[in-house]
Amino acid sequence: MTEPVLSVRNLQVEFVTRRNTLRAIDGISFEIAKGEVLGVVGESGAGKSVTGLAIIGLIDRPGRIAGGSIYLSGMRIDDLPPQEMRRIRGKRIGMIFQDPLTSLNPLYRIGDQLVETIRTHTNLSEQGARKRAIDLLAEVGIPAPDKRIDAYPHEFSGGMRQRVVIALAICAEPELIIADEPTTALDVSVQAQIISLIKRLGRDHGTAVMLVTHDMGVIAETSDRVAVMYSGRIAEIGPVRDVVQNPLHPYAKGLMGAIPTLVGDAARLVQIPGSMPRLSAIPPGCAFNPRCAFAFDRCRIERPEPIRRGTQAVACHLYDAAGKESAA
Amino acid sequence: MSDAIVPHKADVTHQSDAGTRRARLQYGRWLGRAFESDLFYSFRRSRVTMIAAAVTALFFLVAIFAPFIAVQNPFDPAQLELMNSRIAPLWTADGQAPFLLGTDEQGRDVFSAILYGLRISLAVGVLGVLFSGTLGIALGLIAGYVGGAVDGLIMRIADVQLTFPAILIALLIDGVVKSLFGNRLDAASTLGVLVFAIGLSFWVQYARTVRGSVMIEKNKDYVAAAQLIGLPAPVIMLRHVLPNAMGPILVIATINLALAIITEATLSFLGAGMPDTMPSLGTLIRIGNNYLFSGEWWIVAFPGFVLAALILSINLLGDWLRDALNPKLR
Amino acid sequence: MLAFTLRRAMQAVGVMIAVGIISFSMFRFAGDPVNQMVAIDTSAAQRAEIRKSLGLDDPVVVQFARYFGNAMQFKFGVSYQFRQPVADLLKERMPATLELAICATILAIVFGILMGVYSALRRDTFVTKILQAISLIGISLPTFLIGILLIYLFAVVLGWLPSFGRGDVVQIGWWKTGLLTASGLKALIMPSITLGLFQMTLIMRLVRAEMLEVLRTDYIRFARARGLTTSAIHFGHALKNTLVPVITVTGLQFGSVIAFAIITESVFQWPGMGLLFVQAVQNVDIPIMAAYLLMVSLIFVTINLVVDILYTVVDPRLRATISRPA
Numbered sequence: 001m002t003e004p005v006l007s008v009r010n011l012q013v014e015f016v017t018r019r020n021t022l023r024a025i026d027g028i029s030f031e032i033a034k035g036e037v038l039g040v041v042g043e044s045g046a047g048k049s050v051t052g053l054a055i056i057g058l059i060d061r062p063g064r065i066a067g068g069s070i071y072l073s074g075m076r077i078d079d080l081p082p083q084e085m086r087r088i089r090g091k092r093i094g095m096i097f098q099d100p101l102t103s104l105n106p107l108y109r110i111g112d113q114l115v116e117t118i119r120t121h122t123n124l125s126e127q128g129a130r131k132r133a134i135d136l137l138a139e140v141g142i143p144a145p146d147k148r149i150d151a152y153p154h155e156f157s158g159g160m161r162q163r164v165v166i167a168l169a170i171c172a173e174p175e176l177i178i179a180d181e182p183t184t185a186l187d188v189s190v191q192a193q194i195i196s197l198i199k200r201l202g203r204d205h206g207t208a209v210m211l212v213t214h215d216m217g218v219i220a221e222t223s224d225r226v227a228v229m230y231s232g233r234i235a236e237i238g239p240v241r242d243v244v245q246n247p248l249h250p251y252a253k254g255l256m257g258a259i260p261t262l263v264g265d266a267a268r269l270v271q272i273p274g275s276m277p278r279l280s281a282i283p284p285g286c287a288f289n290p291r292c293a294f295a296f297d298r299c300r301i302e303r304p305e306p307i308r309r310g311t312q313a314v315a316c317h318l319y320d321a322a323g324k325e326s327a328a
Numbered sequence: 329m330s331d332a333i334v335p336h337k338a339d340v341t342h343q344s345d346a347g348t349r350r351a352r353l354q355y356g357r358w359l360g361r362a363f364e365s366d367l368f369y370s371f372r373r374s375r376v377t378m379i380a381a382a383v384t385a386l387f388f389l390v391a392i393f394a395p396f397i398a399v400q401n402p403f404d405p406a407q408l409e410l411m412n413s414r415i416a417p418l419w420t421a422d423g424q425a426p427f428l429l430g431t432d433e434q435g436r437d438v439f440s441a442i443l444y445g446l447r448i449s450l451a452v453g454v455l456g457v458l459f460s461g462t463l464g465i466a467l468g469l470i471a472g473y474v475g476g477a478v479d480g481l482i483m484r485i486a487d488v489q490l491t492f493p494a495i496l497i498a499l500l501i502d503g504v505v506k507s508l509f510g511n512r513l514d515a516a517s518t519l520g521v522l523v524f525a526i527g528l529s530f531w532v533q534y535a536r537t538v539r540g541s542v543m544i545e546k547n548k549d550y551v552a553a554a555q556l557i558g559l560p561a562p563v564i565m566l567r568h569v570l571p572n573a574m575g576p577i578l579v580i581a582t583i584n585l586a587l588a589i590i591t592e593a594t595l596s597f598l599g600a601g602m603p604d605t606m607p608s609l610g611t612l613i614r615i616g617n618n619y620l621f622s623g624e625w626w627i628v629a630f631p632g633f634v635l636a637a638l639i640l641s642i643n644l645l646g647d648w649l650r651d652a653l654n655p656k657l658r
Numbered sequence: 659m660l661a662f663t664l665r666r667a668m669q670a671v672g673v674m675i676a677v678g679i680i681s682f683s684m685f686r687f688a689g690d691p692v693n694q695m696v697a698i699d700t701s702a703a704q705r706a707e708i709r710k711s712l713g714l715d716d717p718v719v720v721q722f723a724r725y726f727g728n729a730m731q732f733k734f735g736v737s738y739q740f741r742q743p744v745a746d747l748l749k750e751r752m753p754a755t756l757e758l759a760i761c762a763t764i765l766a767i768v769f770g771i772l773m774g775v776y777s778a779l780r781r782d783t784f785v786t787k788i789l790q791a792i793s794l795i796g797i798s799l800p801t802f803l804i805g806i807l808l809i810y811l812f813a814v815v816l817g818w819l820p821s822f823g824r825g826d827v828v829q830i831g832w833w834k835t836g837l838l839t840a841s842g843l844k845a846l847i848m849p850s851i852t853l854g855l856f857q858m859t860l861i862m863r864l865v866r867a868e869m870l871e872v873l874r875t876d877y878i879r880f881a882r883a884r885g886l887t888t889s890a891i892h893f894g895h896a897l898k899n900t901l902v903p904v905i906t907v908t909g910l911q912f913g914s915v916i917a918f919a920i921i922t923e924s925v926f927q928w929p930g931m932g933l934l935f936v937q938a939v940q941n942v943d944i945p946i947m948a949a950y951l952l953m954v955s956l957i958f959v960t961i962n963l964v965v966d967i968l969y970t971v972v973d974p975r976l977r978a979t980i981s982r983p984a
Contacts, residue, residue, distance in 0.1 A: 056883055058879065058882055058883060086885050086887065086888070087885060088885065089882070089883055089884065089885035090883065090884035090885030090886070091885055094883075094884075095880070095883035095884075097876055097879065097880055097883070099876055102875060102876035102877060103876050103877055103880040104877055104880070105877045105881070105895050105899070106877075106899075107898055107899055107902075108895070108898075116886065116890065116894075117884045117885075117886065120884070120885060120886055120887065120890070121885060165880070168880070168884055169883075169884070172885075
């Protein structure tokens with residue numbers, strides 16, 4: 001197997017406040033291969049966005065990477081000096097944020113913003129960069145790009161602006177794109193277009209994509225694999241088909257039960273009782289134990305580590321016990 | 329915010345008998361609010377604010393008790409002796425007891441003059457704030473409650489006045505009043521003129537704040553209910569609307585106290601305020617400024633320092649009050 | 659747009675008429691103009707004569723119309739103290755005040771922006787704490803105390819700079835400038851700092867607050883995620899977004915600078931309109947006070963009108979941003 005584009009090993013991110021230290025990411029590991037789309041799903045506050053920011057090196061004080069390592073095509077990037085990390089951002093890793101309405105500087109023409117970014121990462125001349133900018137706008141599906149390039153952000157609709165944002169993120173042909181809730185702020189009708197655009201770009205350029213969202217439906221549609229996050233940890237990770245059809249972790253089961261399907265009975269939608277704990281009040285043992293219907297004593301004391309089960313990996317004591325039993 | 333402490337209090341009172349519980353609740357309502365409130369918490373946490381409060385309190389105290397602290401009454405020409413003029417501060421080679429901070433050209437003890445000057449400055453400041461506050465609150469209540477053309481007129485005047493700096497307005501009012509009365513004004517009436525001029529310069533902010541809160545409260549059900557049971561409009565406004573606007577008014581008043589003191593000092597410095605016979609801090613600085621080049625630096629330095637410390641302390645208190653009462657601004 | 663401009667212009671004219679009425683009332687009713695013009699031994703008959711020749715017996719409305727008509731032609735009457743037409747006095751003094759106010763504003767903008775940007779970008783450094791302390795002092799200390807302090811330091815102790823006056827001036831047409839001589843420039847330093855300090859702290863606080871807000875926005879985060887250089891982000895993207903409100907506020911404040919020049923000019927005996935005004939207040943020279951009020955109001959109203967119209971030209975959304983209290 002070739003080297004993965006992104007490899008995250010035992011990553012930990014902390015936020016140091018005056019009173020205490022909050023652990024937003026607590027030891028997560030995953031990989032994304034070339035051309036693969038990894039969906040990261042979870043409730044808000046589960047650590048999805050923080051993971052994305054940690055990879056691209058944009059965790060601001062008081063946050064910091066407290067442990068673990070991040071590799072980009074085999075090169076360690078989490079401990080790079082700021083200047084070198086800056087050169088990787090935008091060039092080798094592109095990022096797309098949630099709200100296209102606020103992601104673009106309102107005082108600059110979109111062409112200026114594209115040309116500035118292209119010229120930061122390539123040796124293209126002003127004219128060359130402009131030509132490339134027009135090509136990029138065409139590629140992300142902006143009609144009449146040679147005219148629209150001189151427009152200001154507020155002259156575009158939300159969906160069109162997200163296309164511009166995507167053009168900005170891919171303008172240096174990055175190996176990895178991190179898309180942080182790229183469709184959440186958009187109209188439902190536009191969401192599908194943007195999703196298929198991201199998927200097409202990943203396929204055409206062989207780019208690895210990390211798609212962060214809280215929408216299981218989006219993941220089921222786009223991703224090759226999915227990681228379910230809960231309270232700063234990965235509860236379950238595996239191929240989308242397997243995780244959707246046969247979720248192992250009780251939380252993942254609840255989450256999959258929450259996907260409405262056309263064939264299913266609406267009344268059967270499962271709701272997980274309670275809500276995710278705040279970072280300052282994560283219970284000992286498994287963070288999910290207060291909401292888990294299957295919790296037993298060990299869940300309240302010992303933290304479960306990921307266990308391989310076929311194509312999936314799950315962090316739950318239920319399967320540790322089951323594994324032992326079946327082995328015996 | 330104080331609601332957050334209620335469960336805790338209930339636990340405590342639960343164990344005690346009914347009598348003390350009532351007493352405790354009464355007591356708790358006042359002291360509990362005062363000491364466990366956000367306000368007091370943030371106050372205790374900020375050392376700068378505590379120092380500022382201490383300095384402000386000290387200034388008020390020495391101003392009130394000036395006659396007991398000062399070695400002479402600087403307003404009384406009979407107590408001044410020209411023999412004692414231009415003596416340097418006590419710790420310098422030429423110092424003489426009892427003139428701690430030296431004397432000016434009339435033989436006036438600078439320390440005593442500062443104490444009495446502080447009295448005048450604080451009196452003008454406090455009276456000016458009271459006057460502008462009363463005027464502003466009254467106009468704001470009327471504008472908000474009556475509405476229509478009255479509201480339009482009052483707010484139009486406020487808009488126009490707000491575009492001009494207060495010091496210019498105060499100078500103009502001062503000049504006009506003086507021209508009306510000629511130079512027949514004695515020192516005490518000058519103080520009155522200053523209070524009047526400052527009051528008329530600073531009413532706008534109160535009026536805007538009060539009007540805003542009247543507009544919000546006016547349409548609420550309890551006001552309509554109060555009207556229905558026949559409470560007269562002024563009573564409704566004072567009893568129901570004003571308490572809601574009290575926080576912002578307090579902040580404006582604190583910051584305006586500093587502004588009023590600066591304005592008075594500036595007017596006096598410009599020769600349009602308190603006369604030499606009854607000097608405020610600003611007057612003292614104007615007098616001392618003439619001796620800057622002849623080497624008697626203490627005549628201007630100490631009043632200047634006191635004025636600066638006073639204004640800085642009040643401003644710091646005002647800043648803290650604004651932040652503490654309005655968490656959104658933090 | 660045209661309707662808006664017209665409405666604002668009408669309001670400006672309304673304000674000017676109101677100020678004109680106040681100014682006229684001062685001129686006419688505060689103190690008897692005749693008493694100010696004659697000696698004590700002038701007979702009652704002579705007084706009546708003068709009164710008639712000045713038109714003081716005409717109906718008040720006629721007098722006001724005449725006063726306003728004269729004011730439109732910059733005829734403000736004769737100063738009691740100087741026995742000269744007020745218009746001539748103001749014309750002679752205006753260049754000094756304008757040069758001082760413009761220098762102070764430039765100083766305030768340049769240093770205010772630099773300090774604001776620095777304290778926003780390096781939030782927790784020692785220098786930033788010092789800058790914030792300076793800004794607190796700049797807002798707290800009365801202008802005249804700062805002036806006296808500067809005079810004591812640089813004129814009395816060090817003897818580097820002159821403590822009063824404009825230095826040598828050069829006559830260009832009717833405009834006397836101090837900008838072309840070494841002594842004139844030297845004399846300008848301390849008054850400009852004194853006058854500009856308050857605006858400088860204001861601009862610094864505004865730039866800092868705006869900059870901190872802009873740095874938190876999504877488009878700055880996205881710019882960082884695209885790997886743009888720090889300087890491009892700070893000075894290209896963030897500062898540009900900060901400057902629009904700063905420039906408008908500074909424009910609005912220019913009128914205040916001219917009004918606050920009253921104090922600075924008194925401290926440094928700077929021969930401008932402000933000093934003239936203070937002397938007029940001290941000596942109850944009503945014609946000068948009335949004329950100064952009219953002149954300053956005209957400047958204020960004009961600036962406000964221009965800025966108001968510019969808002970809508972530049973960006974209608976800006977109006978909401980600017981009108982919020984500092």
